[in-house]
Amino acid sequence: MTTVSKATKNGIQALSKKLFKLLGDKNGQIYQDNVARFGIPGKYVKKAFSEETPLGAVASAKSTIYLALESRCKILGFAQTIQQDADTTELDRIVVFPEYTGRDVGTQLLASVVKDEKRKGTKTIVVNAGIGGTHARRFYD
Numbered sequence: 001m002t003t004v005s006k007a008t009k010n011g012i013q014a015l016s017k018k019l020f021k022l023l024g025d026k027n028g029q030i031y032q033d034n035v036a037r038f039g040i041p042g043k044y045v046k047k048a049f050s051e052e053t054p055l056g057a058v059a060s061a062k063s064t065i066y067l068a069l070e071s072r073c074k075i076l077g078f079a080q081t082i083q084q085d086a087d088t089t090e091l092d093r094i095v096v097f098p099e100y101t102g103r104d105v106g107t108q109l110l111a112s113v114v115k116d117e118k119r120k121g122t123k124t125i126v127v128n129a130g131i132g133g134t135h136a137r138r139f140y141d
């Protein structure tokens, strides 16, 4: 069963470790989809996905990380939001790891984000599909 919840400190550390490992494989889908496609410099990637960076972002209280978990500890995907002002939140990232796509996990992550933001009184959620991001666009639609 898949559950979505806000990440604890331990959850964020586990996620960072997984991402760091996946991003180390330059031929892997995660690297290709999230780094190569956007021409992001490798140095920036290392920093952005180190353990300290997401934890720092969450500690600032402007950012929330949601984890989709199976059996309470296997990470299937995640979403990260950043609050821009009282009315607006950006969905900074939503990623379902390649082996778990097409199983409704992304939809469950997105539904949790929307539910939480509605409760907070957020009026607008900004999402970015990127140039050529047709499948992301279809997903958000």
Ligand SMILES: CC(C)(COP(=O)(O)OP(=O)(O)OC[C@H]1O[C@@H](n2cnc3c(N)ncnc32)[C@H](O)[C@@H]1OP(=O)(O)O)[C@@H](O)C(=O)NCCC(=O)NCCS
Pocket (backbone or CB within 6 Å): 033, 092, 093, 094, 095, 096, 097, 100, 101, 102, 103, 104, 105, 106, 107, 108, 128, 129, 133, 134, 135, 136, 138, 139, 140
């Ligand atoms: C986009 C992403 C989050 C979707 O997650 P997912 O768990 O596979 O999505 P779901 O199974 O909940 O699919 C929901 C709907 O999205 C659409 N969709 C999902 N993946 C799609 C794809 N590859 N091509 C076209 N439509 C797609 C479909 O309409 C689908 O509905 P359906 O199953 O009834 O046809 C996931 O593919 C991913 O992580 N991609 C790489 C990162 C990315 O592009 N993130 C978003 C932009 S930042």
